[in-house]
Amino acid sequence: MDERLTEVLPGIYRLVLSSNYNNINKINIFIIPGKNPERDRSLMVDVGFHDEDCMMQLNRAMKRLGIPYSRLDVFLTHKHQDHCGLAHTVERMGARIYMSPGEGRHHYDCLHYNEKSYQDQASVLKYAGITMDRTPKLWEMFTSAVKEDTLKEFSISQFPYLPVHTRDSFRYGEYALEAIPLKGHTFGQMGLVDKKSGVFFCADQIIRGIVPIVATSYKDEHLLRGYFKSLKNAKENLKNCRFFPAHNEMLQGEEVGRVIDHIVFAYLEKIQIIRQLVQHGRSPMTVVQIAMLAYGMQELPKTQEQFVFLKMITSKTFSCLEYLLDEDFVSREERNGVLYWNAG
Numbered sequence: 620m621d622e623r624l625t626e627v628l629p630g631i632y633r634l635v636l637s638s639n640y641n642n643i644n645k646i647n648i649f650i651i652p653g654k655n656p657e658r659d660r661s662l663m664v665d666v667g668f669h670d671e672d673c674m675m676q677l678n679r680a681m682k683r684l685g686i687p688y689s690r691l692d693v694f695l696t697h698k699h700q701d702h703c704g705l706a707h708t709v710e711r712m713g714a715r716i717y718m719s720p721g722e723g724r725h726h727y728d729c730l731h732y733n734e735k736s737y738q739d740q741a742s743v744l745k746y747a748g749i750t751m752d753r754t755p756k757l758w759e760m761f762t763s764a765v766k767e768d769t770l771k772e773f774s775i776s777q778f779p780y781l782p783v784h785t786r787d788s789f790r791y792g793e794y795a796l797e798a799i800p801l802k803g804h805t806f807g808q809m810g811l812v813d814k815k816s817g818v819f820f821c822a823d824q825i826i827r828g829i830v831p832i833v834a835t836s837y838k839d840e841h842l843l844r845g846y847f848k849s850l851k852n853a854k855e856n857l858k859n860c861r862f863f864p865a866h867n868e869m870l871q872g873e874e875v876g877r878v879i880d881h882i883v884f885a886y887l888e889k890i891q892i893i894r895q896l897v898q899h900g901r902s903p904m905t906v907v908q909i910a911m912l913a914y915g916m917q918e919l920p921k922t923q924e925q926f927v928f929l930k931m932i933t934s935k936t937f938s939c940l941e942y943l944l945d946e947d948f949v950s951r952e953e954r955n956g957v958l959y960w961n962a963g
């Protein structure tokens with residue numbers, strides 16, 4: 620069998636897809652074939668990068684497992700390009716797509732956009748303090764990236780999907796899975812859990828060796844608070860499961876707690892730095908100003924890589940600021956759509 624396709628538990632296969640042009644270049648796709656794949660429905664958790672080579676790898680795995688696309692259900696954990704880049708393509712080949720409507724609510728996010736997102740971008744950037752008047756150079760970088768489609772790694776073609784809600788159940792092969800919300804990394808991220816068999820597809824919520832980005836684009840989404848709550852739930856209530864993340868290796872036993880603690884500490888440290896910056900600032904600051912200070916970015920990005928980094932730290936800082944606001948450590952004022960942050 621292809622070394623990229625392995626049976627990780629009886630009846631659960633992992634396919635590792637890789638892409639050359641993406642900065643996250645590997646993703647784990649999980650497949651649970653139906654008892655009779657020709658006739659019964661099979662499940663795929665996430666579908667991978669929009670990339671010809673990935674599509675070929677996917678086709679090969681489907682063939683090996685004897686699953687026709689017309690009998691395939693694809694559960695998308697969240698709307699990031701590495702997870703649903705091929706959703707549009709497999710949907711047209713006959714697959715049925717499931718996703719949380721929380722992920723489809725906006726056309727634009729710091730980490731994804733589609734053909735309709737141009738209008739939404741202005742208000743999102745404004746929240747963070749990036750406007751045509753205040754920061755003309757940054758404004759130009761963001762708008763041209765979407766207009767000219769230079770940030771292909773964030774672009775996602777639209778696809779129709781069936782909405783998934785908390786507790787919806789999915790049965791494939793020997794497994795009875797239940798959808799659980801994994802707010803944090805994104806607003807509507809969802810995972811699948813089968814407590815009886817001890818299986819948890821935890822998407823980008825808990826990954827070994829990585830502190831997943833909690834990416835806020837819109838105000839009042841309380842993503843970091845939701846993230847901490849979801850990590851606590853995973854640590855307390857799902858500790859007997861094997862965790863199958865979308866990146867890196869499976870986690871189980873005590874390691875789960877250690878990985879979760881590491882993520883929480885990393886965020887608390889960043890939150891503390893950001894809190895001090897806001898408290899010692901001479902005047903209220905915008906998200907992008909605070910982000911550049913918190914991450915020691917002294918000048919505007921010159922390369923594509925620096926630009927992507929700024930995009931990431933802006934959404935991460937926004938999450939930390941919203942958490943500080945939720946906990947009354949900072950205050951916020953909105954003027955003409957721009958958010959200004961001040962000591963609480």
Ligand SMILES: [Zn+2]
Nearest residue numbers: 697699804823
């Ligand atoms: Zn993601």
